[in-house]
Amino acid sequence: MDFFERQRQVKRMSFRLVLLYVLAVLAIVAVVCLAVAWALGAFEAPAAELAWLMFWTAVLTGGAILLASLFRTIGLRAGGGKVARDLGGVLVPEDTTDLRLRRLRNVVEEVALASGVPVPEVYVLEDEPGINAFAAGWSPADAAIAVTRGALDRLNRDELQGVIAHEFSHVLNGDMRINIRLIGLLFGILFLAIVGRTFLYAGAFGGGRDRRDNQGSNPLPLIGIALIVAGSIGVFAGRLIQASVSRQREYLADASAVQFTRQTSGIAGALKKIGGLETGSRLSTPKIDEVGHMLFGEARLRSLFATHPPLADRIRALEPGFDPAQLDVLARRWRAAPPSGLVEDAAMGLSPAEQGGQLPDQDTRMAVRPDAVAASVGAPQQPAYQRAESILERFPPEILARARRGDTAPSLVFGLLLSEQPEVADSQLAALRERHGEAAVADTVAAAGWLTGLHPLLRLPLAQLCFPALRAHPAATRQDLLGTIDALTRADGRVSVFEYALSRLLHRDLYEATYDTPPWPVRTHSLATCRNAIASLLAVLARAGHPDEASADRAYHVGLAMILPGQPMPMTAPQHGVLALDAAWPLLDGLAPQDKSLLIQAVVAVISEDGTMTVTEQELTRTICGMLHCPLPPLTTLPA
Template sequence: MNFFERQEQSRRTSRRLVVLFALAVLAVVAAVNAVVFFVFASVEGSRTGYSPTLGEWMSAHPGTVLGTTLLVVGVIGLASLYKTLVLGGGGGVVARSLGGVRVSPDTTDPQQRRLLNVVEEMSIASGVPMPEVYLLEQESGINAFAAGHNPANAAIGVTRGTLTTLNRAELQGVIAHEFSHILNGDMRLNIRLMGLLFGLLVIALIGRTVLRLTSNSGEKKAFPIMLVALAVLIIGYVGLFFGRLIQAAVSRSRESLADASAVQFTRDPTGLRGALLKIGAVSGGSKIANPEVEEVAHMLFAPGMSRLFATHPALEDRLKAIDPRFDAKEFDRARAELLLAAERAKAEAQPKPSAAEKLEALINVPGAAAAVAGLVGNPGTIHMQVARDIRKSLPDAIIAAGRHPDSARALLLALALDSSTEVRGRQQHYIAKQIGAQTLENITRLQSAVDTLEPEQRMPALYRTFPALRQLTREERLQLLAALNGMLQREGHVSLQNYVLRKLAQVQLSDDLNPRARARQLPLNVVQKDIQVLFSVLAQHGHEDIESARRAYEVGVHHLLPRQRPSFESVQHWAPPLDLALSRLDQLAPIIKEQLVEALVKTVTHDQRLTLGEAELLRAVCATLHCPLPPLVSVNAN
């Protein structure tokens, strides 16, 4: 199953989840109304000697039935909405609720440094922004999670036990598992699950609170209310029971897919296999001690607690899916090996990182457009190797700048500056006026390092700023987004590479600021003008003459619109229409986006060559459409 199919499956699962939740709410409403009828009908019967039927009572008390229904639905809805809004701050909110502390980019702790390196390499390889990284310092079990609404505000959390027990390959397997949740759209689904389940839990909490208050009053007339409160308490927990059942069913299927994706990403099943094996071998397993673990049980890499309905497939089943020859006796052997692991780790000398080799030699034309589209959301071993080389090759000034909010903001703006001296001067003047002279000074200090970046280094440099940028206030991020828009308006002859990189920054900032915003899906037939703009701009920037651009345009658009298609149009002032086109094309269904990526590849590679700059431009365009491509490398590059 490729990236686009996984995205479509996630959307179908989300729709099923809403339906199941609605059924659970209706069941709770019906049960509460039945309790109200039973209690009040019994009271009327004892007073009048006649007990009405359910239909008679409902006909006689329509206001009570309507009020009860609206009250229950309103409480559940408002509670779910409240929880969802609280979680709107992104994955960091979930991580902090479990006691997580953000890992500082400046950390000198070897284990934390290794964690950041692995996450950054996976980020570069998969073509998505680097998430915030949190450490659950007090948790000795082996576990991890990914949380957030989208890649722009994602966070990855790991326990201290994960860092101390797993080696690098095993840690990479766990992080690859969590990145699959980011790429597959599971995070948004998990956040919705948390919000919906909280709504069902609130009914039980209200019943418990009312029962406690009325029982303390000691008044006989409060007895019917106590009965209703007790019944509501039971109904609330029954509703929550079915909610947990939904949570477990959804989680198990997504966890199996994430295991398969992690093996596909790393092409090294031994890493994930070793991590799961150690969970079964250590005494603490994957347990999380924090009391909030129940709410996030479906997000975790492995079960964080014992419960009736398991949120994950059995550990042995997961291991056998990776290695059919797995034998449960291996747990004992792994347990014995772990007794010597600490001493062995001290004895092993860590090799010094070698200098990065030229990355241009790794870039090659992929065999087919479909193969490139298949890489979306599916980085492999070679991409991890390239990502490691890219990370090591970044200048120290760039690495340091991405670690703190103010310098990260300056780095982003420096990357967005136009290459023309005249245009750059206008943009710098605008930045100083809109954000401040200090930011401009920070940009000036970074500019020489930014200007030396190779094309394949610019997206990683941009992505590594986002964890630090999230530390800015909302007002500062909105100001930064406005500055990026203003810089575009001050350009003359716009560089397509700079434009797309800036557009990508705007997309990620907007996703972070509005994580719940979800545009409706557009059919292919209503975006033909947008297709014309994108492919025309891409073709004319990749070819020296109009005729070559026209042929490249036709090859790509024919793949997408084989019957009737708009003709090639040379676009002079292309930035505003391209901005609109990319925003609208981002609203296509995942399965159509797959065809769009294939068509883009056909246009870019029409001349039977793909330069490093063209490859990175293609990746940046795809990233603005939320189709993250790993670095385009030859399979023989290693």
């Protein structure tokens, strides 16, 4: 299943989630209405009074559920890190010397670079000995990855990579947004049980002697019991919703992890360790009911409405010849000597330096096919992981250290955006001086000096590596960074398409991390309503990538015929050059998934009119795809 088909499935799943939630709320409201009427003896009252009581009971009950859901959802607006911290997660420091934590951070960075998404925050659940993990967030821009201490201690590098790749499939496919929305909805459904216990306690123990003497006329205990029963229905409905939403996605995520890493031993080995170790994947947190659907493994002993498929079935889907009896053999072996991930790494001789490859020369041209590029969106494979490892190796240690620190990452980003044209750079530095002072200018000039001659394949990854440090700043500081990025972009219109696209991508990701929504209205658009925006994008790319008017016009029309066949539109230079695309992104990002696939194919056709791409053109393509929320892995192979 490709990325765009998965996006369509996610939309259908969101609709099903809302439908199930509405049905559950209606059932709970009906139970509460009947129980309150019975507790108050209203069935013997006139029909008008009964109807009035039922109406207000339904309004108050439904309102309480909706407000509780809204309250919990708003509380999660801080992003995936909020979920991780609520479960006891501890942020992995950028300068950690712990070998397990460094291995975890390296694996997460490699998978993020290979996937074409910002590097997420990384957390460890220190008090959880079971093997488990989850990804949380509203979008890749505010995502967090969390793993348990058991996963760090027991999994070797291949197994850890398989688990992280599984979680990244949830990031890429939009499952995270459903997961975090489901937390809010379930809280509202479960809220009535909490209120019911309060009513029961108040009715049974509150009120002093008068209440005891008049207990027969006290309806609070009966109402409390009714609310607890309704809450139990909510628990039942919540588990049913979790199971219906989650189980099939776990099979898909397992398969995606294999597709990403090109080996089954990693994720299958992690699942076997869950089955063979006494701690399994269990968690001790009291919030299991809220988060069980978003975990890598089942958080509790198996139940009727399990959020995950049976462990043996998941392993058998990866290794068809697997015999569940093997888990008993492993359990006996590990009972005496539990596995150690680092020891297994040493025994296998795993070394990222040996796995990575060399980056291509800057003038290397790669043969591409538009449909093959579109098919690779959201589907990183082993060559992309090897490229990510090579990229991390190419960065000097001091640049990596600065990219991971909140006080130095901004100057690196500003240095990335600084134009190579002196007059443009002077305008940008003047804007930077006005906003942040002379010290920021000096730091940016120094950073630009370090980045001089930076391989084109390292520019976008460096921005990805800087992102967690930028996102960690308070909201007000992030707002200042957004303004600075805008100022650097608009200091002079004569910036390259790549510099413009990179600045807009950084701006959009920071905006989404701050406000949980893109910096434009989220609306659905058709190709017909986007004709002018499509033409503007293709015209900008054609003029930027081809030396003469004739070849630019030819490339433009090749791309136009691919996405808007039979709709001739002459190529005209946008009035404001590359800045004209600011008006295009809200329209293009609102295209349906299949239309986005066509647009990416058209973009590739324009950029590679001769059927090949330079390294710089590859990164421009990846940046454009990022603006469309279509993460494109590094292009490392020659599509056949």
